[in-house]
Amino acid sequence: MDKYNFFQNVYEVAKLIPSGRVTSYGAIAAYLGAKSSARMVGWAMNGAGAADPEIPAHRVVNHQGLLTGKHHFGTPTKMQELLEKDGVEVKNDRVVDFETRFWDPMKELL
DNA sequence: ATCCTGACTTGAC
DNA sequence: GGTCAAGCCAGGA
Numbered sequence: 001m002d003k004y005n006f007f008q009n010v011y012e013v014a015k016l017i018p019s020g021r022v023t024s025y026g027a028i029a030a031y032l033g034a035k036s037s038a039r040m041v042g043w044a045m046n047g048a049g050a051a052d053p054e055i056p057a058h059r060v061v062n063h064q065g066l067l068t069g070k071h072h073f074g075t076p077t078k079m080q081e082l083l084e085k086d087g088v089e090v091k092n093d094r095v096v097d098f099e100t101r102f103w104d105p106m107k108e109l110l
Numbered sequence: 111a112t113c114c115t116g117a118c119t120t121g122a123c
Numbered sequence: 124g125g126t127c128a129a130g131c132c133a134g135g136a
Contacts, residue, residue: 024118024119025117025118025119026118026119026120029118029119034131034132035119036119036130036131036132037118037131037132037133038118038119038131039116039117039119039131039132039133040118040131040132040133041117041118042116042117042118043116043117043132043133043134044117044133045117046116048117057117060117061117062117062118062119063118063119063120067117068117068118069117070117071117072117
């Protein structure tokens with residue numbers, strides 16, 4: 001645990017993201033108290049596929065709603081497919097109504 | 111030990 | 124309103 005707690009927290013929060021909702025790295029980072037380390041959230045997500053259960057990293061996008069991490073999936077379109085499968089409409093590598101579908105752990109999870 | 115890179119964010123021009 | 128630059132932490136070479 002200890003310093004690895006951060007990564008674990010990221011996984012926990014990511015797993016709590018409801019279907020059809022998306023959040024940003026910064027939001028998770030802020031919830032963990034590491035708002036200045038949004039990159040670490042993305043880095044932590046690097047082990048999302050290795051985590052158990054697997055982390056729905058496709059529900060985590062950047063603050064713009066852009067599928068920046070889609071390249072880290074099997075294929076560049078995998079992330080979009082997963083999002084659409086969750087009921088999230090994706091257009092031009094961007095989540096439609098991102099602000100409406102935005103899930104803030106600090107407010108929703110609290 | 112140093113340098114570079116990265117799934118980000120914010121601020122300034 | 125778009126583009127550039129800096130800040131941030133951690134890990135790999």
